[in-house]
Amino acid sequence: MDFATYTTMRFERRGRILHADFNRPDTLNAIDQVTHKDLARFFFDVAADPLTDVLVLSGTGKAFSAGGDLDYIQQMIDEPKTFFEDIGDIKKIVFSILDCPKPIIAKLHGHAIGLGATIALFCDIVIAAPGIKIGDPHVRLGFTAGDGGAVIWPHLIGHARAKEFLMTGRPVTSEEAERMGLINRVVPREELDKAVNDLAEELSNGPARAIQWTKVSINIGLKQLAHAVMDASVAYEALSNVTSDHREAVRALREKRPPVFTGN
Numbered sequence: 001m002d003f004a005t006y007t008t009m010r011f012e013r014r015g016r017i018l019h020a021d022f023n024r025p026d027t028l029n030a031i032d033q034v035t036h037k038d039l040a041r042f043f044f045d046v047a048a049d050p051l052t053d054v055l056v057l058s059g060t061g062k063a064f065s066a067g068g069d070l071d072y073i074q075q076m077i078d079e080p081k082t083f084f085e086d087i088g089d090i091k092k093i094v095f096s097i098l099d100c101p102k103p104i105i106a107k108l109h110g111h112a113i114g115l116g117a118t119i120a121l122f123c124d125i126v127i128a129a130p131g132i133k134i135g136d137p138h139v140r141l142g143f144t145a146g147d148g149g150a151v152i153w154p155h156l157i158g159h160a161r162a163k164e165f166l167m168t169g170r171p172v173t174s175e176e177a178e179r180m181g182l183i184n185r186v187v188p189r190e191e192l193d194k195a196v197n198d199l200a201e202e203l204s205n206g207p208a209r210a211i212q213w214t215k216v217s218i219n220i221g222l223k224q225l226a227h228a229v230m231d232a233s234v235a236y237e238a239l240s241n242v243t244s245d246h247r248e249a250v251r252a253l254r255e256k257r258p259p260v261f262t263g264n
Contacts, residue, residue: 001018001045001046001049001051001052006038006042007034007038008022008023008024008032008034008035008038009021009022009023009035009038009042010023010060013051013052014197015204016051016052016053016054016204017052017053017054017055017056017200017201017204018046018049018051018052018054018055018056019056019058020042020046020055020056020057020058021057021058021059021060022035022058022059022060022064022065022116023059023060024060025059025060025061025062026061027066027069028061028062028063028065028066028110028111029059029060029061029063029064029065029066029116030065030066030067030068030069030070030072031065031067031068031069031072031114031115031116032069032071032072033069033072033075033082033086035069036072036086036089036093037086037089039089039093039119040088040089040092040093040096041092041096042096043093043096043097043099043100043104044092044096044099044100046100046102046104047096047099047100047101047102052102053102053103053203053204053208054102054103054104054105054200054203054204055100055102055103055104055105056104056105056107056196056197056200057104057105057106057107057119057120057123058106058107058108058109059109059110059116061110062110062111063110063111063112063113063116064106064107064108064109064110064111064112064116064120064132065112065113065114065115065116065117065119065120066111066113066114066116067113067114067115067116067117067137068114068115070250070253070254073141073250074250074254076241077241077242077246077247077250080241080242083238083241084238087234087238090146090147090148090230090234090237091230091231091234093115093119093147093148094118094122094147094148094151094226094230095223095226095230097119097122097123098122098219098222098223098226099219099223101212101213101215101216102212102215103124103125103203103211103212103215104123104124104125105123105124105125105126105127105196105199105200105203106119106120106121106123106125106126106127107127107128107192107193107196108120108126108127108128108129108132108134108174108183109128109129109132109189109192110129110132111132111133111134111171112132112133112134112135113133113134113135113136113137113171114135114136114137114138115147115148117134117135117136117149118136118147118148118149118152119148120134120183121134121152121153121156121182121183122148122152124215125184125199126182126183126184127183127184127185127186127187127192127195127196127199128174128177128178128183128185128186128187128192129174129186129187129188129189129192130173130174130175130186130188130189131173131174131175132173132174133171133172133173133174134171134172134173134174134177134182134183135165135169135170135171135172136149136153136165136166136169137169137170137171138166138169138237139166139167139168139169140169140249140259141246141249141250141253142240142243142245142246142247142248142249142250142259142261143237143240143241143246143249144233144236144237144239144240145166145233145237146233146234146235146236146237146238146240147233147234147237148226148230148233149166150162150166150229150233151222151225151226151229151230151233153165153166153182155222155225156181156182157180157181157182161180174186243264244262244264245259245261245262245263245264248260248261248262249261
């Protein structure tokens with residue numbers, strides 16, 4: 001992998017384990033257009049990298065990722081062609097995670113919101129610190145949860161619970177997420193690095209082909225589900241990008257006031 005081509009991520013190799021961090025700490029690792037482009041190729045590169053058997057994904061600073069960058073969201077409102085030009089990257093991110101045969105561990109030391117939560121939940125194993133928030137607040141921005149949340153949340157916790165959280169945009173704490181099966185486990189903050197590193201070492205020292213092919217086998221059904229849902233959900237997200245409610249929600253967020261929705 002040519003790490004120098006990535007401008008929004010930070011990397012460290014430890015043996016055959018690759019540690020990759022979102023690296024925009026001043027924005028709580030919000031995903032802007034450049035990060036979006038980086039992510040659209042990152043997991044393909046990991047899959048093809050002969051030096052990597054396990055990937056640990058995290059973020060620098062206080063958050064895993066705060067989701068979509070507000071300026072990028074505003075750009076898509078002002079210039080809808082931006083959304084249409086980048087729309088293919090949404091599917092690339094989701095399917096490249098599912099297609100990557102190497103085990104991926106998401107280490108959540110801080111909040112995972114929006115697309116940040118989607119990426120984390122599509123990872124194979126999610127280990128989190130206590131008290132962090134995991135949520136998909138698309139609807140609070142008048143936006144359809146189209147970038148993968150409508151696939152992975154129902155798959156992990158069932159349709160009834162997923163509908164409640166996706167239709168309200170309300171986040172859950174890591175403890176709640178563990179209890180309902182949304183993530184694997186919560187460990188004390190001071191033990192998070194060790195817990196993730198120990199698991200990564202266990203996987204790295206295991207039979208790589210057997211582990212990878214087991215992951216591929218498990219993901220067959222999830223990929224079928226994603227193929228069935230993603231085209232429509234992304235299309236609905238594109239439609240919601242040009243609604244008055246979406247513009248109002250983003251404007252209200254910038255003005256630090258509650259939005260007034262009209263259903264348009």
